Amino acid sequence: MPAAIELRGVVKAFDGIRALDGLTADIEAGRLTGLVGPDGAGKTTLLRIMAALMAPDAGSVTVAGHAAATAAARIHSIVGYMPQRFGLYEDLAVGENLGLYAALRGVDTEAAEGTFAELLRFTGLAPFTGRLAGHLSGGMKQKLGLACALLGRPEILLLDEPSVGVDPVSRRELWALVRELAAEGLAVVWSTAYLDEAEQCDSVLLLNEGRLAHAGEPRGLTRQIAGRSLRIAGVESGRRRLLAEAVDLPSVGDGVIQGANVRLVMSAEADTREVQALAARHGGRLEPVEPRFEDAFIDLLGGGPGRSTLAAGMRPVELDVASAVECRHLTRRFGDFLATDDVTFEVRKGEVFGLLGPNGAGKSTTFRMLCGLLEPSSGEARVAGHDLRRAPGDAKLRLGYMAQKFSLYGLLSVRQNLEFFSGVYGLSGREQRERIAEMIEVFDLGRYLAVSPDKLPLGYKQRLALACALMHRPPVLFLDEPTSGVDPITRREFWSHINGLVQKGVTVLVTTHFMDEAEYCDRVALMYRARVIALDSPDALKASVASEELPEPTMEDAFVRLVELADRAHAERSAA
Amino acid sequence: MSVPAPATASAGHLRRLLALTRKEVLQIARDPSALLIAFVLPLVLLVLYANAVSLDAKEVRIGVVLESDGAAAHELAAAFAATRYFSVTPARDRREVVPSLLAGELRGFVVIPQDFARRLASPSGPLVQVVTDGSQPNTASFVAGYAQGVVSGWLAARGDTAPPVASFEPRYWFNPELESRRFLVPGAIAIIMAMIGTLLTALVVAREWERGTMEAIMSTPASALEILVAKLVPYFVLGLVATFVCALLSIAVFDVPLRGSWLALGTLSAAFLVPALGQGLLISAASRNQFVAAQLALLSGFLPAFLLSGALFEIDSMPAPIRAITLVVAARYFVASLQSVFLAGDVWSQFLPNMLAMLAIGLVFFALASLRTRKTLD
Numbered sequence: 001m002p003a004a005i006e007l008r009g010v011v012k013a014f015d016g017i018r019a020l021d022g023l024t025a026d027i028e029a030g031r032l033t034g035l036v037g038p039d040g041a042g043k044t045t046l047l048r049i050m051a052a053l054m055a056p057d058a059g060s061v062t063v064a065g066h067a068a069a070t071a072a073a074r075i076h077s078i079v080g081y082m083p084q085r086f087g088l089y090e091d092l093a094v095g096e097n098l099g100l101y102a103a104l105r106g107v108d109t110e111a112a113e114g115t116f117a118e119l120l121r122f123t124g125l126a127p128f129t130g131r132l133a134g135h136l137s138g139g140m141k142q143k144l145g146l147a148c149a150l151l152g153r154p155e156i157l158l159l160d161e162p163s164v165g166v167d168p169v170s171r172r173e174l175w176a177l178v179r180e181l182a183a184e185g186l187a188v189v190w191s192t193a194y195l196d197e198a199e200q201c202d203s204v205l206l207l208n209e210g211r212l213a214h215a216g217e218p219r220g221l222t223r224q225i226a227g228r229s230l231r232i233a234g235v236e237s238g239r240r241r242l243l244a245e246a247v248d249l250p251s252v253g254d255g256v257i258q259g260a261n262v263r264l265v266m267s268a269e270a271d272t273r274e275v276q277a278l279a280a281r282h283g284g285r286l287e288p289v290e291p292r293f294e295d296a297f298i299d300l301l302g303g304g305p306g307r308s309t310l311a312a313g314m315r316p317v318e319l320d321v322a323s324a325v326e327c328r329h330l331t332r333r334f335g336d337f338l339a340t341d342d343v344t345f346e347v348r349k350g351e352v353f354g355l356l357g358p359n360g361a362g363k364s365t366t367f368r369m370l371c372g373l374l375e376p377s378s379g380e381a382r383v384a385g386h387d388l389r390r391a392p393g394d395a396k397l398r399l400g401y402m403a404q405k406f407s408l409y410g411l412l413s414v415r416q417n418l419e420f421f422s423g424v425y426g427l428s429g430r431e432q433r434e435r436i437a438e439m440i441e442v443f444d445l446g447r448y449l450a451v452s453p454d455k456l457p458l459g460y461k462q463r464l465a466l467a468c469a470l471m472h473r474p475p476v477l478f479l480d481e482p483t484s485g486v487d488p489i490t491r492r493e494f495w496s497h498i499n500g501l502v503q504k505g506v507t508v509l510v511t512t513h514f515m516d517e518a519e520y521c522d523r524v525a526l527m528y529r530a531r532v533i534a535l536d537s538p539d540a541l542k543a544s545v546a547s548e549e550l551p552e553p554t555m556e557d558a559f560v561r562l563v564e565l566a567d568r569a570h571a572e573r574s575a576a
Numbered sequence: 577m578s579v580p581a582p583a584t585a586s587a588g589h590l591r592r593l594l595a596l597t598r599k600e601v602l603q604i605a606r607d608p609s610a611l612l613i614a615f616v617l618p619l620v621l622l623v624l625y626a627n628a629v630s631l632d633a634k635e636v637r638i639g640v641v642l643e644s645d646g647a648a649a650h651e652l653a654a655a656f657a658a659t660r661y662f663s664v665t666p667a668r669d670r671r672e673v674v675p676s677l678l679a680g681e682l683r684g685f686v687v688i689p690q691d692f693a694r695r696l697a698s699p700s701g702p703l704v705q706v707v708t709d710g711s712q713p714n715t716a717s718f719v720a721g722y723a724q725g726v727v728s729g730w731l732a733a734r735g736d737t738a739p740p741v742a743s744f745e746p747r748y749w750f751n752p753e754l755e756s757r758r759f760l761v762p763g764a765i766a767i768i769m770a771m772i773g774t775l776l777t778a779l780v781v782a783r784e785w786e787r788g789t790m791e792a793i794m795s796t797p798a799s800a801l802e803i804l805v806a807k808l809v810p811y812f813v814l815g816l817v818a819t820f821v822c823a824l825l826s827i828a829v830f831d832v833p834l835r836g837s838w839l840a841l842g843t844l845s846a847a848f849l850v851p852a853l854g855q856g857l858l859i860s861a862a863s864r865n866q867f868v869a870a871q872l873a874l875l876s877g878f879l880p881a882f883l884l885s886g887a888l889f890e891i892d893s894m895p896a897p898i899r900a901i902t903l904v905v906a907a908r909y910f911v912a913s914l915q916s917v918f919l920a921g922d923v924w925s926q927f928l929p930n931m932l933a934m935l936a937i938g939l940v941f942f943a944l945a946s947l948r949t950r951k952t953l954d
Binding site for chain 2: 051054055073076079083084085086087089091092096099100101102105106109145
């Protein structure tokens with residue numbers, strides 16, 4: 001049987017840069033194929049080419065036996081494609097979107113009703129047919145997108161990062177739906193930046209810089225690094241310093257913080273003597289662990305970014321109060337809607353504090369109130385000792401804020417952005433010039449000063465955004481989803497900068513829906529339905545849901561379980 | 577899970593077209609901004625054109641310098657003060673009014689000279705002197721003409737002068753009251769239609785690109801032609817409805833007569849919507865961003881319809897090169913026809929060539945748009 005999709009030497013260039021550079025691969029029917037790779041590796045381009053929405057510059061693509069170059073119309077009728085951005089009409093109801101796509105995909109009118117009922121049941125959207133698609137949650141939107149892509153019985157399903165912006169619970173549901181479809185014989189391509197998803201695929205295509213770095217079962221890749229994954233457990237304090245020292249060692253390829261542990265991947269053919277000594281020096285013990293796909297992925301792409309030397313040159317910041325951020329009974333209403341409900345927590349000086357939760361749980365609202373961007377309906381909040389109600393200006397001068405989309409000005413050069421943001425924070429004259437010079441040196445921005453931020457590589461864009469947020473030497477740094485849509489390597493690089501900053505005394509408050517990022521935090525507040533449902537260190541949260549079936553739960557397991565418990569408690573309260 | 581197989585491809589075209597059209601109608605109905613552009617904006621523009629923009633000269637401020645003290649001179653001065661075309665500032669010396677003229681407070685002045693009685697008795701030279709502000713040529717010639725008229729009228733009323741051998745009496749056809757709103761309102765309708773047709777179409781296609789919905793639609797069997805035609809049909813209807821609303825309003829509220837037939841009005845509007853929508857489509861094919869699309873639509877649709885269509889400025893008084901440019905502005909054919917249908921009647925001998933011209937321009941837009949529009953993300 002021929003492959004569902006055959007790619008032969010596919011080349012595609014944009015403005016002279018090759019997004020795909022001679023790609024040859026087969027995608028089989030009845031299997032879930034993961035399309036994995038860092039940002040800009042060419043994943044979306046490849047999916048668009050397979051959906052016959054783009055023509056390759058060279059090479060050939062055959063989809064279910066049809067040449068993409070000549071039979072685009074035929075391919076459109078047998079391929080279900082879900083673009084990365086929600087492609088359905090937000091101003092149409094769920095049922096209206098389904099009706100439109102049923103007509104476009106030529107679903108038999110008489111059978112349509114039955115098909116809708118089945119798809120709605122399958123995706124759990126049945127109670128929401130009359131709701132506008134724009135009013136659905138992120139997870140429900142993706143399920144609707146999937147339902148629309150499935151109309152007309154496609155033989156091939158192409159999904160472009162379907163799990164981005166979807167909370168872990170919905171992500172698991174979506175995954176289960178797609179698994180079922182693959183089991184029925186569809187060829188499914190699932191592109192993702194989540195490496196734990198890639199690990200569960202039947203096979204993966206790992207793209208890097210437009211080339212195929214690995215094709216086949218994910219286990220084949222992890223097997224290549226068998227025996228090289230270790231962790232240093234039982235380090236009470238100073239795990240950030242330990243990590244920084246570990247990734248400095250030539251024998252260590254990559255390292256991340258996992259709760260109280262530091263997880264390391266050794267370089268190829270390195271021995272563990274150096275790491276043994278390091279663990280002993282910090283009073284920890286070295287244990288071998290199962291290699292993960294992520295370990296192999298980073299190894300294949302040349303290892304982690306190493307230690308960030310950036311913050312080394314920065315002057316330590318001072319904070320004269322014990323709690324960097326404090327909020328009590330913080331409540332915010334939007335009309336009838338309760339966005340945050342009686343939120344109380346304290347962030348200690350020098351801590352990395354994570355605010356974790358599904359979309360719409362109230363993370364961003366809490367965050368905005370703490371940054372002084374939004375007035376609370378009731379309750380109080382203090383940043384660096386300043387009451388946000390009474391002295392919002394003082395509080396704002398003591399905090400740095402980095403927005404999700406890096407609010408940088410594309411029409412200004414890097415230097416002009418630095419000048420602008422320092423001006424906004426009230427710096428002028430010699431002080432301003434010195435501070436800008438310091439940031440340029442600390443973040444190594446010298447060679448990009450005349451370039452627009454839009455043209456910077458992602459890693460440098462992050463550095464610039466950080467520099468702009470740190471210009472006024474704030475002791476407290478707020479990061480709002482700083483690594484959303486960012487590939488694992490750039491993400492590691494970002495966290496290495498943050499680790500460096502923390503060592504200089506900066507307190508960090510971060511919102512995220514990346515579970516592995518929560519592991520970097522000292523403490524995590526889990527928000528759900530406008531309330532904080534759990535607040536503890538990552539390890540304690542994981543331990544709280546450990547059971548016999550699941551002795552070593554991941555952060556995601558803990559998240560899913562705690563949300564379930566909260567739902568059950570909520571149901572009991574409503575029933576009572 | 578099982579999903580039924582698709583129906584035959586040939587039956588699919590109409591069904592897809594209908595489904596896409598239905599979607600477009602639902603979106604228009606739910607999108608306040610489309611209805612705002614289609615109905616509220618025309619109302620605002622129409623009210624503005626009808627009331628704020630006026631080419632009529634009324635109560636033009638002039639000075640009347642009375643150098644003579646004779647009874648006749650006083651009578652003539654009173655005649656100037658009595659006419660509603662002028663608002664008179666009386667003076668005894670021209671030095672009093674010159675500064676006001678320089679400052680732009682007066683548009684001109686009339687001097688009734690010291691020897692007015694003698695000039696009246698032996699009419700050999702001019703009776704009075706009229707000085708006008710040449711920096712505003714239209715008003716200047718208006719002041720000169722009407723001052724002349726006032727003097728002749730006064731003379732005639734005195735009855736002591738033999739009537740001139742030849743005199744001319746102006747007669748204005750079609751718009752006897754010479755009210756500019758009668759001629760501006762049909763022009764305003766054309767401008768509004770150009771806005772709706774071009775701006776809305778350009779915006780909605782760009783919006784699909786911006787929101788990412790185009791990518792999902794393009795991955796289905798729907799063809800580029802189906803997607804675009806389904807967009808045009810609802811906006812064509814919306815444009816026609818807006819025209820009728822504007823026309824009703826013009827007739828009922830602004831006293832513009834409709835001397836032609838509603839059928840002619842409808843046919844002309846339909847013909848004009850072809851180039852207007854075609855232009856919108858061409859813009860949307862060139863731009864995938866709503867901001868750029870709006871700018872292009874305003875520059876290439878609204879401004880020519882405003883300046884070069886004859887809606888506000890007469891084409892005949894434009895320099896030859898500009899006149900040549902107006903030949904490719906579809907709105908000019910529409911404005912001319914609209915003015916006829918409102919003020920003159922059904923002049924099919926004028927409408928037919930104008931409609932042909934509009935359709936031809938529309939055809940060029942559609943051809944260019946279909947060349948540029950491909951069902952691809954490249």
